[in-house]
């Protein structure tokens with residue numbers, strides 16, 4: 001059995017703050033990752049199928065009030081055929097992500113899920129806050145996992161950054177998703193304006209307390225067409241330390257090397273894979289849509305077939321996961 005570390009808040013704060021020994025922290029997380037989940041890196045094919053969003057999160061490039069975005073949503077046929085292509089390329093998980101676009105109502109979304117399910121893939125949804133009935137219908141249609149970041153557990157900060165949204169409601173959505181038997185993914189951004197190290201420590205303890213199956217942690221990157229354009233943003237190093245501590249706290253969960261890390265450094269995802277991460281989510285959209293789904297600037301635009309991510313993964317002694325890459329619990333929580 002892999003021992004999870006029982007770090008308290010003070011110890012987490014110390015690890016997050018210790019720039020001098022960060023290399024040791026990353027190496028420790030890498031060892032814990034190897035022991036708990038092995039050397040396989042699971043690839044998820046990401047389809048960003050709509051950049052239309054009813055929300056106005058201050059940090060996000062596709063917020064409703066950003067009038068410079070050229071909005072798109074893919075048709076049912078486009079989404080299904082993109083998923084089919086991804087499945088033929090060998091992806092065993094399809095992640096369907098979009099802004100909160102109500103065009104994809106219960107019926108339409110369920111139909112898409114049912115069709116994609118025929119390709120023998122696991123399906124992850126990342127489409128935001130919905131009703132219990134919708135979550136239930138999507139689950140029954142065949143969705144396996146759901147991804148929704150809590151973004152921050154600092155409620156005051158959350159309400160400042162996500163106007164007209166409720167932290168409590170988001171939390172309740174996460175609980176509904178869990179109750180319906182989805183594998184639950186959540187996560188946070190690192191380096192939000194006025195976010196303290198203590199608050200990040202609280203975030204990590206929160207993700208552990210709700211028992212996530214997957215935790216996505218990435219730096220906040222200011223987008224020029226948002227109210228936070230002039231903010232500093234998060235660093236790669238603090239994001240990697242945060243991700244590494246997450247691995248120590250929950251050794252057997254899935255942790256993606258996030259694209260936002262790659263935006264800050266050309267080897268960002270590889271560094272993440274060597275500091276606790278075991279999942280990569282390459283984009284399988286066409287280049288045109290990829291450019292329009294800009295949550296933050298300098299997002300790497302790569303076609304998966306042309307990308308060297310597989311070679312990079314193998315060059316650091318890791319292998320590509322052949323199964324669905326579901327979370328296998330090794331510890332009783």
Ligand code: 5AD
Pocket residue numbers: 059060061148149151188189218219220221222223260295296
């Ligand atoms: N920088 C980094 N991450 C961002 N996200 C949204 N906007 C940004 C940004 N400017 C993240 C949020 C969201 C996920 C899909 O992308 O955490 O949940």
